Amino acid sequence: MAYTIDLKGKVAIITGAAKGIGLATARLLAEAGAQVVIDDIVNPEIVEPVLTEIASIGQKPYYIQKDISIEQNTIEMVKEILDKFSRIDILVNNAGVVADWDKSYAIHVKGLFFCSESVKDHMISRGNGRIINITSTCVHTGGTGIPQYIATKAGAYSLTRYMAKTYAPQGILVNAVMPSVILSDMIMTRYKSEEEMINHYVPQMPIRRIGYPADVANVVLFLCSDLSSFINGEIIVADGGRMYVG
Numbered sequence: 001m002a003y004t005i006d007l008k009g010k011v012a013i014i015t016g017a018a019k020g021i022g023l024a025t026a027r028l029l030a031e032a033g034a035q036v037v038i039d040d041i042v043n044p045e046i047v048e049p050v051l052t053e054i055a056s057i058g059q060k061p062y063y064i065q066k067d068i069s070i071e072q073n074t075i076e077m078v079k080e081i082l083d084k085f086s087r088i089d090i091l092v093n094n095a096g097v098v099a100d101w102d103k104s105y106a107i108h109v110k111g112l113f114f115c116s117e118s119v120k121d122h123m124i125s126r127g128n129g130r131i132i133n134i135t136s137t138c139v140h141t142g143g144t145g146i147p148q149y150i151a152t153k154a155g156a157y158s159l160t161r162y163m164a165k166t167y168a169p170q171g172i173l174v175n176a177v178m179p180s181v182i183l184s185d186m187i188m189t190r191y192k193s194e195e196e197m198i199n200h201y202v203p204q205m206p207i208r209r210i211g212y213p214a215d216v217a218n219v220v221l222f223l224c225s226d227l228s229s230f231i232n233g234e235i236i237v238a239d240g241g242r243m244y245v246g
């Protein structure tokens, strides 16, 4: 028997999904049948080509240009999606930056919480929902010299536990993915070339390769699906074994 994950009829918001891990997640969830809503801060013409590309494998994503670090924006985002699609089943809090203290806190901690709180009442009214946060293994390892990133990704970690505790009795399961060493524009700010990045990390990786955005998207898809129906407050490490056995 073949197992499939079918998200047909479901609506999923993914924040910060114009590129990288968010985009790979949007692509995979659309492939699984979901109506995806991509949120990001970039102009619509930048995302139009990926919306068109995803439309060839699933339903065309709807794009919303909102900075999720502003609470009012997250309220408006949820209202706009409910007006258009009448339901929201999944929220993936993926938007992230390498920035100063205030901006890092505003996006990784406050923005993540604002999005979740904005969508919460609707999910509760329907008796179910899934929220998946993207944190980072740097919370445990101390990372690589960016304290404002590490400390605020720890906020995403602890809010996962807080929300899992407070939302689950009302039907919303909240979990997180903790990636590391995923090829994206964010990680490439620290390397001159992809080759340099690969040469730096591969020797530390038990599986002898770096990660790609789809590696994280696969875990998110699992956490959106019925296969994870008894998982709540869990933070799944997706790092090729680097943190624990590398």
Ligand SMILES: NC(=O)c1ccc[n+]([C@@H]2O[C@H](COP(=O)([O-])OP(=O)(O)OC[C@H]3O[C@@H](n4cnc5c(N)ncnc54)[C@H](O)[C@@H]3O)[C@@H](O)[C@H]2O)c1
Binding pocket: 015, 016, 017, 018, 019, 020, 021, 022, 039, 040, 041, 042, 066, 067, 068, 069, 093, 094, 095, 096, 097, 107, 111, 134, 135, 136, 137, 178, 179, 180, 181, 182, 183, 184, 185, 186, 187
């Ligand atoms: N790449 C890695 O190795 C890695 C490791 C651990 C965790 N992460 C986390 O994964 C997530 C995705 O990172 P990525 O590597 O794909 O980075 P990325 O830079 O490719 O993508 C981040 C996206 O977030 C968007 N964004 C930034 N601020 C925003 C805001 N205020 N509102 C809405 N969107 C906003 C950006 O425009 C961008 O499209 C982040 O939360 C990051 O912290 C990445």
